[in-house]
Amino acid sequence: MQPATVIAAARFGFGRRPQDPEPADPRAWLAGQVAAPAPAPALPEGHPATLREIFALQAEDNETMRAGQGRPHQQRIWRAEAAAHLALAATEEAGFRERLVHFWANHFTVGRQKVPYTVGHFIRDAIRPHVTGRFEAMLLAVIRHPAMLAYLDNATSIGPDSRAGQRSGRGLNENLAREILELHTVTPAAGYTQADVGALARIITGWSFAPQREPFGFLFRPAAHEPGEKRLLGRTFPEGEAGGVEALAFLARHPATQRHLATKLARHFVADTPPPIAVRRIEAALRDSGGDLGAAARALVALPEAWDPPLSKLRPPTDYVLAVLRALAAPPAVAERAVGTLQYLGQPVWNARAPIGWPDAAAEWASPEAMLRRVEWANGLAARGAERDAAGLAEAVLGPLARPETLRAAARAGSAREALTLVVTSPEFHRR
Structure with missing residues (x-):
């Protein structure tokens, strides 16, 4: 497997799954995803999908709250949306568009503590359809959405x-x-x-x-x-x-906006301190295309700095959890439990502390306690995949970027579970 295959899946998506085919041209594979139809999260049958349905259930909850009986629909609505959101990222073969959804949802943060009923609809309706369209269309959709207007x-x-x-x-x-x-x-x-x-x-x-x-x-x-x-x-x-x-x-369309977006995209996809040349190239793509986010995404893929050095960005908790779920080929149902996992790991779904969203630099996520919690969670999940060959999994998801030290430690492990844990908690697996 060529290193570019791992970089394409890990840096531009949420990591490889063992069964994923190897693209002949990783850059062309990513560029093709920009033009592909946007997949939709699979919501449970009967889930309120429209604002009319959502607001009707919110009104019911207001009535039951006045009667002292709580809000029976509130938790169910946002958790189902969050689980479907995570399940799609954990199972979609072409993950670049999904990463863009997560990036733009964080750029336009709304907090579920304040708008629990509408946050999922906000991601589906105001973010997801626009991630490769024009920024001004996304901005207008976001600002008009009830979740942002209320938040x-x-x-x-x-x-x-x-x-x-x-x-x-x-x-x-x-x-x-x-x-x-x-x-x-x-x-x-x-x-x-x-x-x-x-x-x-x-x-x-x-x-x-x-x-x-x-x-x-x-x-x-x-x-x-x-x-x-x-x-x-x-x-x-x-x-x-x-x-x-x-x-x-x-x-x-303002030049300062294009520079800001270019800097954030370069920081997310290239490096915590983005190279100025990378920022300038993305900024130029936005300027020359009239704010086309698809053009900016293609410019990202074309950046030499996005491919070298490999695995230079630390995965925040959401990225890490999704990468582990993908590596272990976890079924979509596991995403429901991942909602609670992310609360434990310090990045609760759609619940950033402030409108600025979650930070995008390693220093914010690399505390000893945070890393220990990751290891504890990964060890528990590895028990479900204990029949898997750790060396084979490392080859399938990390390829030539798996360090010899990791492979030797996994080979000497006392159990299949311990070997898997060593692979998915290795330094290289924590990075994208």
């Missing part, structure tokens, strides 16, 4: 001079506007000011959603919208919903 409090933001503001005395909430500028698009490198934050917050006043009536999703409320033109980063935008759409398109 960052824009659904209740009211223009002070709007009809609703004058009547109620309630006012502006700048949370979503601030994160759009700071995290999602231009970043402070663009030199925006507090006045720009306030302007964007006014531009998107009235952007809300309707949980109890059509369209059961995004809804523009003219009575809550701040009237008049607004000036953002030197540009003037008209009042109304159209002004918000125009402002988001402007931010999505």
Whole structure:
């Protein structure tokens, strides 16, 4: 097996499975995935798939909560979504698109603690369809989704001079506007000011959603919208919903946004400290294509720095768990248990501590206690695959990147379980 096969699966996906065929051209294999149809997670039969169904069950839970009987649907909904999300990443042969889904879901973090009913739908509806489309389309879908509007409090933001503001005395909430500028698009490198934050917050006043009536999703409320033109980063935008759409398109196409996205993509796929040349090439792909994320993904694959040195990025807990599940060819049902595993390992599904999302550097994940927890979990899971030949598994999933020390230690192990544990907890397996 050529090293590029392992790198293609581990760095651009979630690792090889023993049964996966070896692509003749790993780079072409990855580029082909960018153009392939997006797979969909397999939700349980009867799961509420639409916002209408989700909000109906949320309303039921509100009633039972008032009656002192808890929220019977809340945990079931988000856990089923999370398990399906993990199961697809653990079983999909072509994993590049799935890694892009995880990357963009983290870029546009929403926390399930605050929006447990809608977070799964957010990933399916606002992230997944757009990972190889245009960034401005993803940005608009994300900002309009009820999960983001609720997570960052824009659904209740009211223009002070709007009809609703004058009547109620309630006012502006700048949370979503601030994160759009700071995290999602231009970043402070663009030199925006507090006045720009306030302007964007006014531009998107009235952007809300309707949980109890059509369209059961995004809804523009003219009575809550701040009237008049607004000036953002030197540009003037008209009042109304159209002004918000125009402002988001402007931010999505901004050179500072393209530089920010390029840096994050290079950090995720290449190195914790991304080489400037890699950032420039991805930035150029975004600029020249008008923000086409598919073009950025293909530029990533073409980067020499993404292939050498191999296995230079430490896998965070989600990546590590998925890589082990893939290496042991775990069935999709195991993903349900992986939801709890990730809580134990410190990266609970869709529950980052802040809107900035999970960190993407080794220093954040490499504490002794965190690594010990990985070993404990992997040893328990290895018991289920104890009939597997550890040397054969190392060859199938790590190929020439398996260190001789790892193979010797596995050969001397006292049991098949111990040998498997040594392989899946080796330094090279912890990296991608």
